[in-house]
Amino acid sequence: MVRLERLLLANQAFVDSQAYEEFIATKVPAEKTLILSCMDARLSALLLPALGLKNGDVHVIKSAGAIITDPYGSLMRSILVSIYEFEVEHIFVIGHDDCGMAHLDGWSMVDKMRSRGISDEIIDAVHHHVDLENWLQKIGHSDTSIKKTVQLIKKHPLLPTNVEVVGLCLEPKTGGIRIIEAS
Numbered sequence: 794m795v796r797l798e799r800l801l802l803a804n805q806a807f808v809d810s811q812a813y814e815e816f817i818a819t820k821v822p823a824e825k826t827l828i829l830s831c832m833d834a835r836l837s838a839l840l841l842p843a844l845g846l847k848n849g850d851v852h853v854i855k856s857a858g859a860i861i862t863d864p865y866g867s868l869m870r871s872i873l874v875s876i877y878e879f880e881v882e883h884i885f886v887i888g889h890d891d892c893g894m895a896h897l898d899g900w901s902m903v904d905k906m907r908s909r910g911i912s913d914e915i916i917d918a919v920h921h922h923v924d925l926e927n928w929l930q931k932i933g934h935s936d937t938s939i940k941k942t943v944q945l946i947k948k949h950p951l952l953p954t955n956v957e958v959v960g961l962c963l964e965p966k967t968g969g970i971r972i973i974e975a976s
């Protein structure tokens with residue numbers, strides 16, 4: 794557990810030095826905004842300052858490719874909680890250029906599962922629940938998938954009419970943003 798020990802040491806130093814003080818915020822997002830973004834590591838500390846935002850300003854939820862596939866899954870539930878329980882009125886779906894999800898190969902990923910010990914029997918059983926390879930398959934061009942997710946949110950029957958939904962694409966080196974779909 795060397796990794797955990799390193800994290801715990803860093804955490805102790807963080808708390809002891811009161812480094813948390815600059816992050817103190819309220820629970821309700823100050824900017825009444827939610828961002829759905831990709832889990833890409835390059836975005837983890839880049840995203841908020843690139844948009845002039847700081848800790849506490851927004852809710853951030855992440856999924857691979859900034860994609861929602863299920864209108865009644867946990868991501869959409871998070872958005873509805875954000876709107877109805879935390880006064881959020883603005884939603885930004887922020888994908889990015891050079892997204893790993895754009896080129897994902899579902900068949901190759903299932904081969905990797907086999908090579909790491911997941912048996913054919915288990916993979917066959919999972920096929921009864923989901924079309925596994927297609928479920929894991931690439932999303933194609935990020936602009937198209939951002940538009941799809943924006944539309945899924947906009948057309949959700951439980952979305953109030955006063956909530957703005959915007960699609961953006963971020964360049965992961967410079968943090969530059971371009972508009973994919975305005976409200």
Ligand SMILES: [Zn+2]
Nearest residue numbers: 831833892893
């Ligand atoms: Zn990505």
